[in-house]
Amino acid sequence: MIEMFQYDFMWRALIAALLVGLAAPAVGTFIVQRRLALLGDGIGHVALTGVALGFLTGxxxxxxxxxxxVLGAVAIELVxxxxxxxxxxxxxxxxxxxIAGGVLLIGLAPGGSNSTLTSYLFGSISSVTTQDVWVIAVLAAFVLGVVATFGRELFVLCQDExxxxxNGLPVRFLSLLIAVTAALTVVIAMRVVGLLLVSALMVVPVATSQQVTRGFTTTMLLAMSLGVVSTVGxxxxxxxxxxxxxxxxVLLALAGFVLALGAGxxxxxxRARRDQSLSMRTAAPAAPEMSP
Amino acid sequence: MTRSAQATGPAPPAASAATQVAFAMAKGHVDLDGRPVLRGVDLRVEAGEVVAVLGANGSGKSTLIRALLGLTPLSGGSAELYGLPPGRFRDWWRIGYVPQRLSVGGGVPATVREVVASGRVARQRRLRRTSAEDRAAVAGALASMGLTDRAGDPVGLLSGGQQQRVLIARALAGEPDTFVMDEPTAGVDAESQRHLAGTLARLVDQGKTVLLVAHELGPMAPLITRSIVLRDGRVVHDGPVGHDHRAGHEGHLFRHDGHLPGDGRLLDDGRLLDDGRLLGGGPAGDGVPSDGTGCHPHPGHEQDRPHAYDVSGGPMSSGATQ
Structure with a gap:
């Protein structure tokens, strides 16, 4: 266990993993509640064009x-x-x-090839630089700040627009906010799990968590814990x-889901057994009142 | 007016409350997917009134209240909420909206308490922690709908009637002065009906404004000060609730369960196949999903109904009732 802490790149990777594990499921809970589980995938594909554009323009x-x-997320939301x-x-x-835009642009970039994109498609957490860690930290802070600030309103929005x-909530602003936050999360997670698997970190811990929880807040907190366990583990x-x-x-997160399915x-x-025995106990005095 | 109310805080000025017009519509037209659903509705509901909007499925009653709230755009005419078009209205804390059904978002569970507490959202500032006042309002709302012992349960596991109570409790938690309820009695069991009637009585005592859409009024009937009956997107009755509203006698009784004699069909454009006049008696229909909103009734909610509520009175039945 000690061995991996001797490498600087592992420290950077661990910090990135921890931040992604926290941020992705936090946004993911709202996205799943809003029935937009595939939103992260869509943004991830679009982000590939952005990566290639970076190589092309230096x-x-x-x-x-x-x-x-962010532009892609806003477009998706408007549509x-x-x-x-x-x-x-x-x-x-x-x-x-x-995807097509990404592949096309990377071919135009000097010295770029499809293999350049591979590290973004599938992640390369061990090559995370100090600058990457800073970018990830700032974005993660923004994402968690959005959830903390607008969580109450986003809960109402995602449940029933x-x-x-x-309720007088700024529906359009909140919808764009959630799309933009999802886009930022995709970019944070891009280096850790790759664009093709980004959405898994937003969706799987939430899907796992909701097998065993009864409330929204507990679902989100458990999903965030599961996210950290998955990324760091x-x-x-x-x-x-x-x-x-x-x-x-991602496979660790999925294994957690399978376990939770059984536990749930x-x-x-x-719980059903307990509720049944409860209602049987309370049914007797209530019965005379029920009959007209 | 509303600006100053906002500036002076949550309590509306009591003196002007009695004369305020809560909802107004002039020549309101709504087309949904090219079909006319409202055809020139004129309406004025003053603060403090308790108004029931009645009508068969497809008569446009849900569309009417949705248009008043700005949820469905008007294709003609105008609507006002406390003197302002819904798009410019800002004092949304005043409105407690009870939608037709609870949408359980994407499978993410939420407890009864969480959903009810979300009714406070119009009153809470961002980043402000939940205050003792918030907690008291939520506890009160839960208690008045008989949900206190279900507060920790996921809403998805409740029965249709209990979910309806959650929606009403959510509106109560926001402590609005105006309630808009879209079929609060649909699919509601006897116990939930009693809770609803009891709560409505308290709201009426407190002088709150209530605008509700209903198929049947049941125990709420004595509390209603005025009924508006829609047929075919037009107001066909606006006045007191018919005195013999439960009578099953011959005449032009209007059943609000969408059941039709004969082949019992609603036309695709939401109009009743015959002229909408239905005789009392007969089996309850199974709620034809042509409410003009695209929403479907709760499956099996007819079984929960203690009785179908008949309304008479107004032009179509005045001969029979007077």
């Missing part, structure tokens, strides 16, 4: 990825808000456009087993 790929991902039935088609179009409107096992860290992180079934059954 800018830091993380920064161009942020810009393009979603306008059309009722074309949302998934629009998302699909962005998938294709993002019309109720949010009648996956990174650690990847270090010792010499496997791809991104894949190890058991929990629900025992």
């Amino acid at each position: 800018t830091a790929p993380v920064l161009t990825a942020v810009v393009v991902a 979603r808000a306008r059309g009722r039935t074309t949302g998934d088609v629009a998302l699909a179009l962005l998938f294709y456009g993002g 019309e109720v949010a409107k009648v 996956g990174l650690t096992s990847a270090f010792y087993a010499s496997v791809a860290p991104g894949a190890a992180i 079934r058991f929990l629900r059954r025992s």
